[in-house]
Amino acid sequence: xxxxxxxxxxxxxxxxxxxxxxxxxxxxxxxxxxxxxxxxxxxxxxxxxxxxxxxxxxxxxxxxxxxxxxxxxxxxxxxxxxxxxxxxxxxxxxxxxxxxxxxxxxxxxxxxxxxxxxxxxxxxxxxxxxxxxxxxxxxxxxxxxxxxxxxxxxxxxxxxxxxxxxxxxxxxxxxxxxxxxxxxxxxxxxxxxxxxxxxxxxxxxxxxxxxxxxxxxxxxxxxxxxxxxxxxxxxxxxxxxxxxxxxxxxxxxxxxxxxxxxxxxxxxxxxxxxxxxxxxxxxxxxxxxxxxxxxxxxxxxxxxxxxxxxxxxxxxxxxxxxxxxxxxxxxxxxxxxxxxxxxxxxxxxxxxxxxxxxxxxxxxxxxxxxxxxxxxxxxxxxxxxxxxxxxxxxxxxxxxxxxxxxxxxxxxxxxxxxxxxxxxxxxxxxxxxxxxxxxxxxxxx
Amino acid sequence: xxxxxxxxxxxxxxxxxxxxxxxxxxxxxxxxxxxxxxxxxxxxxxxxxxxxxxxxxxxxxxxxxxxxxxxxxxxxxxxxxxxxxxxxxxxxxxxxxxxxxxxxxxxxxxxxxxxxxxxxxxxxxxxxxx
Numbered sequence: 001x002x003x004x005x006x007x008x009x010x011x012x013x014x015x016x017x018x019x020x021x022x023x024x025x026x027x028x029x030x031x032x033x034x035x036x037x038x039x040x041x042x043x044x045x046x047x048x049x050x051x052x053x054x055x056x057x058x059x060x061x062x063x064x065x066x067x068x069x070x071x072x073x074x075x076x077x078x079x080x081x082x083x084x085x086x087x088x089x090x091x092x093x094x095x096x097x098x099x100x101x102x103x104x105x106x107x108x109x110x111x112x113x114x115x116x117x118x119x120x121x122x123x124x125x126x127x128x129x130x131x132x133x134x135x136x137x138x139x140x141x142x143x144x145x146x147x148x149x150x151x152x153x154x155x156x157x158x159x160x161x162x163x164x165x166x167x168x169x170x171x172x173x174x175x176x177x178x179x180x181x182x183x184x185x186x187x188x189x190x191x192x193x194x195x196x197x198x199x200x201x202x203x204x205x206x207x208x209x210x211x212x213x214x215x216x217x218x219x220x221x222x223x224x225x226x227x228x229x230x231x232x233x234x235x236x237x238x239x240x241x242x243x244x245x246x247x248x249x250x251x252x253x254x255x256x257x258x259x260x261x262x263x264x265x266x267x268x269x270x271x272x273x274x275x276x277x278x279x280x281x282x283x284x285x286x287x288x289x290x291x292x293x294x295x296x297x298x299x300x301x302x303x304x305x306x307x308x309x310x311x312x313x314x315x316x317x318x319x320x321x322x323x324x325x326x327x328x329x330x331x332x333x334x335x336x337x338x339x340x341x342x343x344x345x346x347x348x349x350x351x352x353x354x355x356x357x358x359x360x361x362x363x364x365x366x367x368x369x370x371x372x373x374x375x376x377x378x379x380x381x382x383x384x385x386x387x388x389x390x391x392x393x394x395x396x397x398x399x400x401x402x403x404x405x406x407x408x409x410x411x412x413x414x415x416x417x418x419x420x421x422x423x424x425x426x427x428x429x430x431x432x433x434x435x436x437x438x439x440x441x442x443x444x445x
Numbered sequence: 446x447x448x449x450x451x452x453x454x455x456x457x458x459x460x461x462x463x464x465x466x467x468x469x470x471x472x473x474x475x476x477x478x479x480x481x482x483x484x485x486x487x488x489x490x491x492x493x494x495x496x497x498x499x500x501x502x503x504x505x506x507x508x509x510x511x512x513x514x515x516x517x518x519x520x521x522x523x524x525x526x527x528x529x530x531x532x533x534x535x536x537x538x539x540x541x542x543x544x545x546x547x548x549x550x551x552x553x554x555x556x557x558x559x560x561x562x563x564x565x566x567x568x569x570x571x572x573x574x575x
């Protein structure tokens with residue numbers, strides 16, 4: 001049974017958390033001593049009836065003196081203001097897409113080929129930070145917000161220098177590291193999306209932090225569920241869905257917490273039409289950053305492989321987002337997100353009408369339907385001599401017909417692994433002379 | 446759970462389901478489930494649902510395309526699940542129609558529906574890019 005509210009302020013009681021699951025009679029006794037009425041969350045009660053723990057079997061903490069988390073939090077705020085409150089005149093968290101007057105326009109300061117080398121290090125160190133957060137929570141450590149903010153800062157710096165390099169790397173996914181990679185990918189794509197929307201740098205840092213921490217509650221889900229191969233039972237799925245509440249509790253317990261990150265961790269599965277969870281909020285109740293992160297979360301979840309499911313293509317994820325604009329997702333944000341990702345994002349695997357398969361190298365923002373593509377499979381899906389085609393110019397196939405893309409495929413289709421092409425030195429992005437000869441040599445070997 | 450594996454086996458591209466074609470009802474042994482129709486061709490359909498569907502491979506589908514000019518209804522069409530992608534953000538399923546069990550008239554309606562979606566497609570999917 002999940003206690004969500006008391007008949008008095010939490011800080012007047014000895015409960016550390018603002019909300020907890022009753023574990024045993026001593027918790028009930030403590031409640032009886034201090035309250036006459038308590039409020040419980042019915043959904044959690046239903047889960048408990050399935051015989052599964054509705055929260056990790058961890059004894060709730062209680063303070064000896066009647067000082068709850070809230071009073072500690074209020075004290076810490078007085079003693080050491082949060083970074084955004086240190087500066088006088090800091091503007092509030094945005095509640096929508098920047099308007100034309102406040103919108104910031106960005107250009108790539110460095111080309112993708114150069115940035116990708118830096119981005120590889122940024123990606124791997126940020127992934128390690130996420131793993132440390134997740135592993136640390138499992139053994140009772142709190143989140144190191146200094147490390148977390150530093151990792152986010154590096155991600156945002158890279159996205160501001162070049163929006164494509166980290167996005168490229170986010171396409172290479174290891175199903176064994178899904179949770180850590182997904183958190184990082186949502187951080188990267190949230191920053192990329194916020195840049196696309198014209199948010200300023202501080203706002204991009206903030207939304208990226210929310211993206212990185214949005215699934216932190218999954219560290220409280222037992223490994224045997226998180227890494228289960230095969231379909232979840234209904235009870236396991238219900239436990240998985242509790243990660244939003246766990247995430248809120250974990251972030252709430254931090255001494256220097258971030259209110260918006262708490263909101264996003266708690267609300268990123270809420271949907272405009274009230275069909276989301278855990279609270280079934282409606283459109284006006286869902287914070288703006290949670291609406292933004294929920295789109296990115298949906299996109300990355302659908303395009304990722306898991307222990308139990310294969311990845312779907314980018315276009316299938318965009319189809320779902322498009323069909324749910326104004327239903328589950330904010331309409332304006334959904335359409336902007338589709339524009340941000342594009343039909344054929346760099347790194348996408350595409351199939352042509354003649355059966356050949358290629359990797360999208362770059363897309364001209366003015367001509368998003370005609371990308372530059374590296375052909376890697378022939379019409380029988382066998383490895384072919386690599387060739388770059390630029391669809392902006394009329395490139396013809398061996399039959400003298402113009403190349404036409406018919407579909408986008410998930411990574412690994414027909415044995416094409418993006419990771420291998422990156423390792424081989426495939427030039428990504430905007431350079432005109434990709435290192436194709438080097439690839440051709442390797443194919444010959 | 447999925448047949449998608451690394452290789453995409455779909456022989457025809459699926460078209461984005463336009464506004465006149467948004468819902469799909471799936472019948473599993475008499476129990477009905479609602480889902481959103483996402484993409485379609487005359488051989489199969491992709492749907493998305495917030496509630497998980499039963500693990501059973503076969504079901505019967507009901508959907509319709511309804512516009513001012515057209516009304517194409519499909520009822521009790523046998524279909525077989527070819528992939529599922531069940532995540533915390535929602536559940537995505539692909540179904541292949543059991544065309545060999547469908548009448549010639551139903552098959553003609555499935556083709557007509559594909560043609561309508563082709564017409565509905567603007568310059569490109571989503572109509573956002575040129």
